[in-house]
Amino acid sequence: MASENPTTSEYIQHHLTNLTYGQLPDGSWGFAQSAQEAASMGFMSINVDSMGWSIAMGLVFLFVFSRAAGRATAGVPGGLQNFVEMIVDFIDDTTSSIFSHKNDLVAPMALTIFVWVWLMNLMDLVPVDWIPMLASAMGVHFMKVVPTTDPNITMSMAFSVFGLILYYSIKCKGAGGFLAELSFHPFPKILAPINFILEFVTLIAKPLSLGLRLFGNMYAGEMIFVLLAVMFSGGIAVNLLGGVLQWGWAVFHVVIITLQAFIFAVLTIVYLAQAHDVEEH
Amino acid sequence: MNLNFTLIGQSLTFFVFVWFCLKYIWPPLKTAMRERQEAIAQGLSAAEQAQKDLAAAHSGAELELTKAKEEAQGIIEQARNRANQMVEEAKQDARDEGLRLKEAAVQEIEQEMNRAKATLRSQVAVLALAGAEKVLESSIDASRHSQMLDRLAQEL
Numbered sequence: 311m312a313s314e315n316p317t318t319s320e321y322i323q324h325h326l327t328n329l330t331y332g333q334l335p336d337g338s339w340g341f342a343q344s345a346q347e348a349a350s351m352g353f354m355s356i357n358v359d360s361m362g363w364s365i366a367m368g369l370v371f372l373f374v375f376s377r378a379a380g381r382a383t384a385g386v387p388g389g390l391q392n393f394v395e396m397i398v399d400f401i402d403d404t405t406s407s408i409f410s411h412k413n414d415l416v417a418p419m420a421l422t423i424f425v426w427v428w429l430m431n432l433m434d435l436v437p438v439d440w441i442p443m444l445a446s447a448m449g450v451h452f453m454k455v456v457p458t459t460d461p462n463i464t465m466s467m468a469f470s471v472f473g474l475i476l477y478y479s480i481k482c483k484g485a486g487g488f489l490a491e492l493s494f495h496p497f498p499k500i501l502a503p504i505n506f507i508l509e510f511v512t513l514i515a516k517p518l519s520l521g522l523r524l525f526g527n528m529y530a531g532e533m534i535f536v537l538l539a540v541m542f543s544g545g546i547a548v549n550l551l552g553g554v555l556q557w558g559w560a561v562f563h564v565v566i567i568t569l570q571a572f573i574f575a576v577l578t579i580v581y582l583a584q585a586h587d588v589e590e591h
Numbered sequence: 592m593n594l595n596f597t598l599i600g601q602s603l604t605f606f607v608f609v610w611f612c613l614k615y616i617w618p619p620l621k622t623a624m625r626e627r628q629e630a631i632a633q634g635l636s637a638a639e640q641a642q643k644d645l646a647a648a649h650s651g652a653e654l655e656l657t658k659a660k661e662e663a664q665g666i667i668e669q670a671r672n673r674a675n676q677m678v679e680e681a682k683q684d685a686r687d688e689g690l691r692l693k694e695a696a697v698q699e700i701e702q703e704m705n706r707a708k709a710t711l712r713s714q715v716a717v718l719a720l721a722g723a724e725k726v727l728e729s730s731i732d733a734s735r736h737s738q739m740l741d742r743l744a745q746e747l
Contacts (some may be wrong), residue, residue, distance in 0.1 A: 330595070349593045357597040368608045372616070379619040384626035391623075398620050418617035419609045426608060428713060470602045526624035 325536045326356035329452040364457035367429035411586040424430040424575035430457045431567030478585040491559030716744045
């Protein structure tokens with residue numbers, strides 16, 4: 311907690327601040343002690359909590375799945391293998407129904423995105439105060455446990471996908487072909503500059519919408535959990551109501567986290583499929 | 592929620608994780624799944640073949656059973672015929688035996704009758720002689736008249 315008895319706005323503010331490591335105003339390196347301090351650190355700082363939880367969730371994914379992969383046999387599958395294969399099969403079906411080109415990267419990447427983002431989103435279902443309070447007891451001021459509520463995380467994944475889109479667009483169509491695709495429609499070739507501006511905005515909108523959609527959904531969901539948690543400072547009736555609402559929102563949120571993870575994975579596949587499509591103009 | 596170096600860190604993490612998944616997770620899982628699919632397909636076709644074999648064996652067994660039944664029927668029929676035949680033979684034998692016995696008895700009776708006739712004849716001759724002796728009150732030379740008396744007895 312920011313102070314012994316935080317006001318509501320302090321409480322909310324506290325929940326929305328990352329644990330940021332960077333250069334402090336006095337020139338030394340360390341953790342920012344407030345949101346303002348974190349903001350003043352500029353680009354050369356890192357959100358340790360987001361990165362930590364993100365990597366932790368990624369390792370959970372890799373650990374569970376590589377365990378299943380290591381033991382994978384054609385024999386009768388066990389519980390874990392069944393579960394893992396079900397997800398793999400699901401992603402494989404989705405990929406092959408959208409992506410018709412030959413590329414061994416896309417399906418594993420979609421799997422990684424789906425499971426990893428889902429696990430990161432899942433942290434949203436841990437009651438909002440548990441881990442921050444535990445961290446606070448251990449002397450860590452800020453602890454934002456849901457990496458996908460940090461735009462750095464979602465946007466970096468979106469831009470990574472965007473990088474792959476550009477790479478495969480140029481690889482499949484050639485730099486000229488890619489430019490031609492951007493310039494020669496929807497209007498006739500004579501209006502190439504207008505076409506280019508339109509298509510360029512469309513292109514840029516892909517990673518922005520991809521990253522911001524996930525961020526927005528998870529941030530809003532987290533915000534509602536935090537606001538509902540504020541109710542726990544009220545009387546017993548308000549407490550009970552808050553509990554019921556927390557539970558209800560959590561149930562609803564299970565759908566959201568899965569849906570958002572799936573959308574992120576599917577849009578990645580769709581964008582990469584578009585990058586591979588060589589259209590005739 | 593300011594953008595900072597986390598962007599770069601997460602991108603690197605992202606590519607490392609994707610690479611790991613691509614290298615060590617996806618291929619073995621897909622291989623295992625494909626192999627299992629093939630094994631299941633093989634198992635299913637084997638099961639189908641076994642079912643066909645079983646059906647063939649069933650119909651074969653049915654055929655054998657029918658044949659065996661027919662054979663048994665034939666044997667029973669044969670046995671019945673044989674029994675009937677034996678009964679007929681026994682009846683015939685009995686009938687013949689009876690006939691033979693009856694003939695023998697008839698012959699015996701005839702013999703007995705002839706013997707009685709012969710006895711009677713001889714006694715009639717004596718009786719007739721005695722009667723004639725009584726009638727004539729005189730002795731008749733038996734030896735002189737025996738020829739005539741024998742003729743008389745013959746006529747009886």
